[in-house]
Amino acid sequence: MDDPTDGTDPLAWETVASQVDYTCPGFDVRVDTVRLPDGTETEYHSVEEPDAVVVLPFTTDGDVVVIEEWRQAVGRVNLGIPAGSVEADDDDLTAAAARELAEETGYEAGSLEPAGSIEPANGLLNATHHHFLAHDCEPTAEQSLDANESIRVDKRPVEMLREAAITGNLRDGRAAYAVLRHALARAG
Structure with a gap:
């Protein structure tokens, strides 16, 4: 089985660029430009929050x-x-x-x-x-x-x-x- 953390899994997305889109107390909203397994590039927003x-x-x-x-x-x-x-x-x-x-x-x-x-x-x-x-x-x-x-x-x-x-x-x-x-x- 592929190691899901090493980026070689065929399902892995490649992060092309990443930046914080919005910051507020308690969390940040990050936008990544990603390349999907089929080669499509798109944006993906997520929340960065402390553990x-x-x-x-x-x-x-x-x-x-x-x-x-x-x-x-x-x-x-x-x-x-x-x-x-x-x-x-x-x-x-x-x-x-x-x-x-x-x-x-x-x-x-x-x-x-x-x-x-x-x-x-x-x-x-x-x-x-x-x-x-x-x-x-x-x-x-x-x-x-x-x-x-x-x-x-x-x-x-x-x-x-x-x-x-x-x-x-x-x-x-x-x-x-x-x-x-x-x-x-x-x-x-």
């Missing part, structure tokens, strides 16, 4: 610390879990996950463990989301929200979140993935 950490935090009682956050793109309060961008000086993803958990919720974890990484929308953006399980979380920190964050903290039973993910009522993809992955890992 992120996503935390599924469990309290000592076994509930999940959740956030309810206004999401302007969909125009509603969204149920989710703590997540945030990996910063340029973050060389330890576990420390970044601990920071995001504390900043968004005011909770600190007794322990954190990696739970896999995914590319949530690799047809549109280049980010990787690194998931973590946080155990024995306690409200011992100060919530420290960014200027563009409107967050309410709550707790929910993991079974309720699993059912909401299955029925489509847990709409945040990061949260649904984390909850369902956790449920599958426990069942396996």
Whole structure:
């Protein structure tokens, strides 16, 4: 099988030129001029976004610390879990996950463990989301929200979140993935 990262795969596109088309806080929109396998040249727009950490935090009682956050793109309060961008000086993803958990919720974890990484929308953006399980979380920190964050903290039973993910009522993809992955890992 061809190595999909070495450019020799017959499906690979050749990038002829690339430039940032638009920059805003949190992401850039990049436009590439590409040559398709059949020789056609066209433009392809994508989003460059920093990698992120996503935390599924469990309290000592076994509930999940959740956030309810206004999401302007969909125009509603969204149920989710703590997540945030990996910063340029973050060389330890576990420390970044601990920071995001504390900043968004005011909770600190007794322990954190990696739970896999995914590319949530690799047809549109280049980010990787690194998931973590946080155990024995306690409200011992100060919530420290960014200027563009409107967050309410709550707790929910993991079974309720699993059912909401299955029925489509847990709409945040990061949260649904984390909850369902956790449920599958426990069942396996």
